[in-house]
Amino acid sequence: MAKSIKPHVMTKLVLGLVFLGSLGVAIFVxxxxxxxxxxxxxxxxxxxxxxxxxxxxxxxxRLKLEKQLGSLKDINDQMNNxxxxxxxxxxxxxxxxxxxxxxxxxxxxxxxxxxxxxxxxQFPFWLGFERYEHDIPTSADLPVRVKQLDIIREAMDLxxxxxxxxxSSIEFLESRSVAYEGGKDPLFREFPIRISFKCxxxxxINLLHRIYVSEIPFKVDMLKIKVLNEDTGEKGELKIExxxxxxxxxxxxx
Amino acid sequence: MTHAIASKMNxxxxxxxxxxxxxxxxxxxxSLVPSNISPAGKELTEILNTVVSDMASSIIQSLxxxxxxxxxxxxxxxxxxxxxxxxxxxIEDFLAKGLGMQIRRANxxxxxxxxxxxxxxxxxxxxFGAAIGLALRVLQKCPTNIDLLPDERKxxxxxxxxxxxxxxxxxxxxxxxxxxxxDIWFQSGSLRKQIIFLDDVLAxxxxxxxxxxxLKDNIKKGELKIKxxxxxxxRRSLTLEAFLEIEKLLPKETWLTSVSQEKDWVSIxxxxxxxxxxxxxxxxxxxxxxxxxxxxIIYASVPKxxxxxxxxxxxxxxxxxxxxxxxxxxxxxxxxxxxx
Numbered sequence: 001m002a003k004s005i006k007p008h009v010m011t012k013l014v015l016g017l018v019f020l021g022s023l024g025v026a027i028f029v030x031x032x033x034x035x036x037x038x039x040x041x042x043x044x045x046x047x048x049x050x051x052x053x054x055x056x057x058x059x060x061x062r063l064k065l066e067k068q069l070g071s072l073k074d075i076n077d078q079m080n081n082x083x084x085x086x087x088x089x090x091x092x093x094x095x096x097x098x099x100x101x102x103x104x105x106x107x108x109x110x111x112x113x114x115x116x117x118x119x120x121x122q123f124p125f126w127l128g129f130e131r132y133e134h135d136i137p138t139s140a141d142l143p144v145r146v147k148q149l150d151i152i153r154e155a156m157d158l159x160x161x162x163x164x165x166x167x168s169s170i171e172f173l174e175s176r177s178v179a180y181e182g183g184k185d186p187l188f189r190e191f192p193i194r195i196s197f198k199c200x201x202x203x204x205i206n207l208l209h210r211i212y213v214s215e216i217p218f219k220v221d222m223l224k225i226k227v228l229n230e231d232t233g234e235k236g237e238l239k240i241e242x243x244x245x246x247x248x249x250x251x252x253x254x
Numbered sequence: 255m256t257h258a259i260a261s262k263m264n265x266x267x268x269x270x271x272x273x274x275x276x277x278x279x280x281x282x283x284x285s286l287v288p289s290n291i292s293p294a295g296k297e298l299t300e301i302l303n304t305v306v307s308d309m310a311s312s313i314i315q316s317l318x319x320x321x322x323x324x325x326x327x328x329x330x331x332x333x334x335x336x337x338x339x340x341x342x343x344x345i346e347d348f349l350a351k352g353l354g355m356q357i358r359r360a361n362x363x364x365x366x367x368x369x370x371x372x373x374x375x376x377x378x379x380x381x382f383g384a385a386i387g388l389a390l391r392v393l394q395k396c397p398t399n400i401d402l403l404p405d406e407r408k409x410x411x412x413x414x415x416x417x418x419x420x421x422x423x424x425x426x427x428x429x430x431x432x433x434x435x436x437d438i439w440f441q442s443g444s445l446r447k448q449i450i451f452l453d454d455v456l457a458x459x460x461x462x463x464x465x466x467x468x469l470k471d472n473i474k475k476g477e478l479k480i481k482x483x484x485x486x487x488x489r490r491s492l493t494l495e496a497f498l499e500i501e502k503l504l505p506k507e508t509w510l511t512s513v514s515q516e517k518d519w520v521s522i523x524x525x526x527x528x529x530x531x532x533x534x535x536x537x538x539x540x541x542x543x544x545x546x547x548x549x550x551i552i553y554a555s556v557p558k559x560x561x562x563x564x565x566x567x568x569x570x571x572x573x574x575x576x577x578x579x580x581x582x583x584x585x586x587x588x589x590x591x592x593x594x
Contacts, residue, residue: 006406007414008420015427016428018425022432028435030435040452043449047456058463062465072477076483083487180478182478183475187479208494211490211494217487221517223513236509
């Protein structure tokens with residue numbers, strides 16, 4: 001076929017192709033240049049957004065925020081240390097077995113009974129663990145029960161120290177994990193206990209103070225105080241129902 | 255010649271023409287007739303010899319007439335044969351001897367442009383010689399190239415002549431856009447450098463910006479993480495502080511019969527021998543306390559006799575809210591800042 005094409009036609013064809021190729025290159029380069037210009041315009045527009053700020057200003061803001069974050073971390077560490085530094089405020093790594101729990105329960109009962117003798121301290125002997133009088137906790141329940149025993153022992157110690165003469169009932173409410181808003185990782189676990197007791201005003205204030213400085217971080221969620229002798233108000237005995245909540249952190253947390 | 259053959263041999267004209275072309279030959283008087291000629295051929299040669307001898311005589315007469323007209327000194331050097339009859343075999347020798355001049359055939363290729371195959375085509379040379387000669391005589395006054403090449407060949411010939419010029423011009427023309435493109439490409443180099451610089455600056459901005467966003471996010475998370483801890487820390491002492499504050503603000507001769515705190519709300523009930531004004535003052539003191547908010551008297555009864563009958567006692571109930579942690583925390587932060 002190529003032979004049938006005359007030389008002058010072939011030459012024109014080749015020149016035409018060279019021209020078209022050259023034109024194609026020119027168009028491509030022109031388009032490339034236009035897109036480069038557009039790109040520069042876009043990027044300049046982006047830079048204009050920062051014209052009021054400047055890199056130095058942004059870096060200052062960054063440094064300020066880094067400092068703020070550092071302070072927050074410090075505060076967080078301080079709070080964690082302040083609240084959960086004591087072993088009592090942490091979930092135990094090893095919970096032992098159910099029999100050991102019962103042994104410990106008996107030991108605590110007897111210890112409270114013994115330590116309460118000087119003030120004739122009255123308390124529900126099973127310390128809220130009535131169901132384990134004839135039973136033992138399941139392995140799933142065990143970690144929570146062990147910690148609850150720790151908590152109630154601390155609460156009873158506080159009562160004894162505040163010379164509260166009588167605790168009439170103890171009830172463990174459902175514990176719950178507390179995470180930060182929008183977070184999944186629990187920060188700590190709350191163990192609420194409903195306790196009813198009788199004492200005088202001084203004992204109550206003493207108890208509230210001891211709750212404030214306790215090794216286990218307690219807070220009072222509910223408090224109902226009824227003065228038994230309403231007419232005098234003096235030296236009156238108080239009947240109190242309270243829900244105190246212990247905050248306990250996982251052992252592996254700071 | 256053909257007419258003479260046809261009439262003398264008594265054959266048709268086209269047969270006479272055919273015979274002339276195939277076997278026609280003239281032999282000079284002093285030369286021998288070739289031995290391989292047939293009897294018919296001999297007769298044909300005799301007829302043709304007669305005709306060509308007559309023609310030679312006529313030529314001599316015409317030349318003599320020309321000399322007599324234009325001068326005796328004119329010398330005729332050669333005779334140029336043309337026309338269909340000039341193809342007759344032996345005519346050149348016959349005329350050369352008969353006229354005593356050099357005989358040659360016309361070479362039209364020297365005078366006109368024609369395809370190379372025509373240059374050696376005797377038929378073409380002999381047939382068109384007279385016509386072309388006549389035409390050239392006229393055209394000598396107004397010279398024009400007689401070009402017998404077909405158009406396609408002409409294009410080829412013209413292209414070959416000018417191909418260097420055409421190709422170089424074509425290449426130059428074709429490369430103009432390419433040259434422009436190269437120029438634009440080199441100019442674009444500065445734009446590329448500009449883009450790299452802008453990218454670098456933007457990357458720095460983006461880097462700092464993303465760090466700021468990430469820091470803000472972390473700060474927000476940090477604040478959210480601290481909130482539950484703050485809540486615990488704040489509420490550890492809240493009940494004690496509230497209790498002590500109430501006791502501090504409680505008017506003389508007034509006592510509480512019940513206190514109820516549920517989360518942030520506190521409701522107190524009390525008894526007093528004092529007037530309503532005392533209860534209102536107590537309420538106002540509670541309102542002024544930094545610990546309490548939204549204080550309101552729920553009720554205050556008319557005085558009633560006490561059980562011992564010694565007192566006229568008035569029951570009252572006040573409800574208020576423990577101030578939010580944020581409010582107190584915010585105030586503490588403000589104090590810290592002022593101290594700094």
